[in-house]
Amino acid sequence: MGGVHLGYPKTYPWLGGGVQGVTGALNLPSSHGCEFGACGGGGFGFQQSGNVPNVGVNCRGIETYHLGLIFAQHCDATVSIGDGWLYSLSAGPIDGKLRGFVTKTHTLPTGATNFWKGRDGLGLAKCLIGAASASQASPDAPDYHPVYGPNSNIWLNGIFSSCGVNLGIKTHGPYF
């Protein structure tokens, strides 16, 4: 969580350090968080849908200045609580502030590498939507910094962290 302890004057729960252990239907392996692709039933090879509770994290290489070649990625999440919708959770800068967004869609993100998928994730999906919605509703937002954070990846890490899942995403993408 390197980007969140750089002397920012305020604490933003969705940037990490939130409540641990809110796992809902997921059985997280330990307080150390989940290993890559192995969070309590998570893994590769299942199709996300709006009809089944699930959680997915999507990362794609950044095309700008070919930064993807040095493994810089942008990450966001797509989750469902089984109500027919996919909820896209993401953050980006507006007016120099990092803003969180929750948007409903029926389409999966394209061109992304799904680096983590968690099945049976109703509790986690609800928690994530709640945390992202709280961020979206907040009248205050931290200053955005594209390199050192907080940025979109740090925000996503913080949202998951507040729901008890350690994604291991750093300022420029996941470690793997």
Add this chain to the structure above:
Amino acid sequence: MAHTFRISVSSVLLSVLFTGGLVGCRGTRMGNLPHDQAVAAQLCQAAQHLTIGFPSDGNLVVLNPCNTDINHSIHFEKAPNNASVYNYSAAESPDHKWVAKQEAKQLVLQTAPPSGSGVNIQTTRLLSVPQWSPDSEFFFFWAAEDRKRGRSVAECLDDVSDLYVFSTKSRTGTLVGRVCSGVPVEAFRWLSL
């Protein structure tokens, strides 16, 4: 060990990119789409009652079409008490007089039914279908960043999406704004404030 090395290299390269002279604006150049001040002026005039954006929990992410700085024209503000959101994402305009079809890397605007040659709108990779304004005078769409246009990477070291507006009146369009990855471009609609 390999992981550590990879992370270190990418971290260093990112830092070098950021501090090594890429920060700052380059000269703004024309994109593929014909730039038309008239479209910007029409939009600015209509801004009293019509603009582009989306509600975000009591606030709006919204285009200020009168701001000609495309890198800062989309901003965040408190939502007014009354705002209508229009969702005309079909190819055909609401008045049924126009059709905007997506073909590979271009949009083709034709009258409905087709008569004469249409207008080919060349862009970078299209990221959205056209969204028609309720009066059928404009449509907007998102496309991948036109890299010939300058921007400060200090504001977004990530992929950027460009917002274009096209006028059926003048049959020209212009780039009016852009957002960094993470801002959901699929949420943008025409808004009546």
